[in-house]
Amino acid sequence: MSIPCPLTLIPRPVPGLWCVHAYYILCPWAADGRLLLAGADRAAGSSAVLIQDGDGQVVERFGEDAPNGGFWHTGRWQTWGRQDAVVSWQGGSLAMPRVHRRVLASTAEQVIDGDMEGAPPHEGPIVSGLMGMLYAAGYGDGSLHAEQSPVPFANRDRHGLFQLDFVSGNRLLLSVAQLAGHPALRDRIAALDAAQRARTGDGLTLMAYCVRWSPDGSRMLFHVGNHCVDASRGEPRLLWLFTAKADGSEPQMVLDLTEGRRGVHWSWRPDGQGLLGYGPDPDGGKLCLAMVEADGTGYRKVSSHGSGGHPSVSPADPHLVATDESGSPLGRVLLIDTRTDTVVAEARPPRSIKPAPPGRNPFRVCHHPTWDRDGRRFLINTLPGDDAVVCEVRL
Numbered sequence: 001m002s003i004p005c006p007l008t009l010i011p012r013p014v015p016g017l018w019c020v021h022a023y024y025i026l027c028p029w030a031a032d033g034r035l036l037l038a039g040a041d042r043a044a045g046s047s048a049v050l051i052q053d054g055d056g057q058v059v060e061r062f063g064e065d066a067p068n069g070g071f072w073h074t075g076r077w078q079t080w081g082r083q084d085a086v087v088s089w090q091g092g093s094l095a096m097p098r099v100h101r102r103v104l105a106s107t108a109e110q111v112i113d114g115d116m117e118g119a120p121p122h123e124g125p126i127v128s129g130l131m132g133m134l135y136a137a138g139y140g141d142g143s144l145h146a147e148q149s150p151v152p153f154a155n156r157d158r159h160g161l162f163q164l165d166f167v168s169g170n171r172l173l174l175s176v177a178q179l180a181g182h183p184a185l186r187d188r189i190a191a192l193d194a195a196q197r198a199r200t201g202d203g204l205t206l207m208a209y210c211v212r213w214s215p216d217g218s219r220m221l222f223h224v225g226n227h228c229v230d231a232s233r234g235e236p237r238l239l240w241l242f243t244a245k246a247d248g249s250e251p252q253m254v255l256d257l258t259e260g261r262r263g264v265h266w267s268w269r270p271d272g273q274g275l276l277g278y279g280p281d282p283d284g285g286k287l288c289l290a291m292v293e294a295d296g297t298g299y300r301k302v303s304s305h306g307s308g309g310h311p312s313v314s315p316a317d318p319h320l321v322a323t324d325e326s327g328s329p330l331g332r333v334l335l336i337d338t339r340t341d342t343v344v345a346e347a348r349p350p351r352s353i354k355p356a357p358p359g360r361n362p363f364r365v366c367h368h369p370t371w372d373r374d375g376r377r378f379l380i381n382t383l384p385g386d387d388a389v390v391c392e393v394r395l
Helices: 131-137 176-180 186-200
Strands: 009-011 018-020 035-041 046-052 058-065 079-081 086-092 097-103 109-113 126-128 160-165 169-175 207-213 219-226 238-245 252-256 264-268 274-279 288-293 300-303 320-325 332-337 342-347 377-382 389-394
Touching (some): 018 389, 046 086, 058 086, 058 097, 109 169, 160 176, 160 207, 169 176, 176 207, 207 264, 219 264
Antiparallel strands (some): 009 389, 046 058, 160 169, 207 219, 219 238, 238 252, 274 288, 288 300, 320 332, 377 389
């Protein structure tokens, strides 16, 4: 049995601020080594987008806004764009989100009503669901808060995936009504809807969310369903993974992860041809690391690791996967060689052991290991004390 090599963590703190990078699917580094973060001053109740230079000094700070409920998980969804000359980020509240874009050289900014979970890696429009609907359905605390949803769940022709263009505006690109009528889902959703109405008098809390872009921005992965349902409603956990072209055309169901078929945290492989995530273990385990092609073919287990963490493939090595685990009092970040299903390196990041309330709050973080663009290093979130600190891991 091999012993994993220890990984060395290099902290990148910002004194006085609670800081995280955006998400494990978004590269926080510019080509010249600048690092894109979000930081919150908890005492002041404010947050901002930050750019650190290679020495860890904050060289730019902008986008001051109150942190919304999702900030403690994904910051402001800050994303580099246009050869690292532009930054996009999420502002406003979960109920009334706004998306901002800043040209760094001129400091010129544009704002549009709408939401984002990262901007695409090209100059095309942003596409996103409404994160406020996910939190209203129970993502934050496990309870339904239908009155807090930006759009009523029942109005499926008014919500889904929205396209945000700073020139032409915001429009509904793919409605949940359209997606629920997809041949792969239509009959199933009709039956599940009828059963839910019999239980609670209303239908399923369906939505479209979690847009993830292929490396070249030509296609997107997204979720249809609701994997964070309120258990008291008796509503089944529903999650279908779809891919589509960037313009919303040719939506195709890739994986069915509903009602006992567990799975979570799917994203594109660096080759842009397929996906990686946690899904059903064909050998009988609860979860495994798996890959599948973008058209839904070729589902295969690549590791028995089943934490349900945040996995991604190294841009430099198609057999090396970074992922994470939660745990008490410490979690773990690890590198897996999928050729041998072996943990080849690991770290146990510092974490405050103070009791944390449930939901998204400043007393817990997800590590979210995210690669740089050439696979030489990755970044993780840690919570060693009162303030979260990002740490660099060099290979």
